[in-house]
Amino acid sequence: MELFEAIRRRYSYRGAFEDKEVPREDLKKIVEAGLKAPSGVNGQTTTFIIVDDLVLVREIGMMHLKNRALREARALIACVIDRKPEAIYEGYSFQIEDCAAAVENMLLAITALGYGSVWIDGWLRLEGRAEKIGGLLGVPAEKIVRVILPVGVPVEEGPRKDKKPFGERAWFNSWSRAIK
Numbered sequence: 580m581e582l583f584e585a586i587r588r589r590y591s592y593r594g595a596f597e598d599k600e601v602p603r604e605d606l607k608k609i610v611e612a613g614l615k616a617p618s619g620v621n622g623q624t625t626t627f628i629i630v631d632d633l634v635l636v637r638e639i640g641m642m643h644l645k646n647r648a649l650r651e652a653r654a655l656i657a658c659v660i661d662r663k664p665e666a667i668y669e670g671y672s673f674q675i676e677d678c679a680a681a682v683e684n685m686l687l688a689i690t691a692l693g694y695g696s697v698w699i700d701g702w703l704r705l706e707g708r709a710e711k712i713g714g715l716l717g718v719p720a721e722k723i724v725r726v727i728l729p730v731g732v733p734v735e736e737g738p739r740k741d742k743k744p745f746g747e748r749a750w751f752n753s754w755s756r757a758i759k
């Protein structure tokens with residue numbers, strides 16, 4: 580799929596998945612796209628756990644009953660960063676940004692390969708979920724699961740969010756709603 584088509588087609592899918600496995604070859608392609616993402620000072624700080632053991636996938640999915648995509652996913656990709664990211668450049672850490680860049684690359688790869696997914700991050704921050712999932716996946720204590728991407732073949736087209744038009748969020752040369 581052409582890049583701009585993948586960008587246009589990507590959206591957060593939280594619906595049902597078909598009962599079809601996601602081949603490891605595709606999962607590796609998706610994570611390769613994450614590995615290729617830019618990172619602050621080329622720190623390459625995010626690590627990835629590809630979960631395709633259905634028992635584990637279901638155990639994690641059952642923690643989020645409201646999100647059907649997570650419940651019915653055939654695989655998950657867990658993105659792991661340091662619990663207390665160290666400064667890498669002039670007192671700044673870029674681990675969250677590194678992780679986000681990798682996630683977006685992977686979401687585009689997921690879309691291009693015909694799968695659906697949703698960026699699960701906020702949900703992980705509550706009620707010790709990131710720690711619990713980290714425990715299931717053998718993540719060391721000094722690391723934390725920052726994002727999870729469920730992966731599967733969508734059964735249907737889910738609802739799409741409207742995006743604000745260009746002129747409301749982007750301008751040439753000056754921050755202003757008035758300049759065209």
Ligand SMILES: Cc1cc2nc3c(=O)[nH]c(=O)nc-3n(C[C@H](O)[C@H](O)[C@H](O)COP(=O)(O)O)c2cc1C
Nearest residue numbers: 589590591593646697698699700701702703739740
């Ligand atoms: C940093 C971040 C955290 C997110 N956390 C969650 C989450 O925990 N659960 C969820 O269902 N969606 C989550 N999302 C997905 C957003 O809700 C979604 O991207 C947004 O509503 C726009 O919809 P779209 O992805 O279809 O364009 C997250 C997205 C981002 C970028």
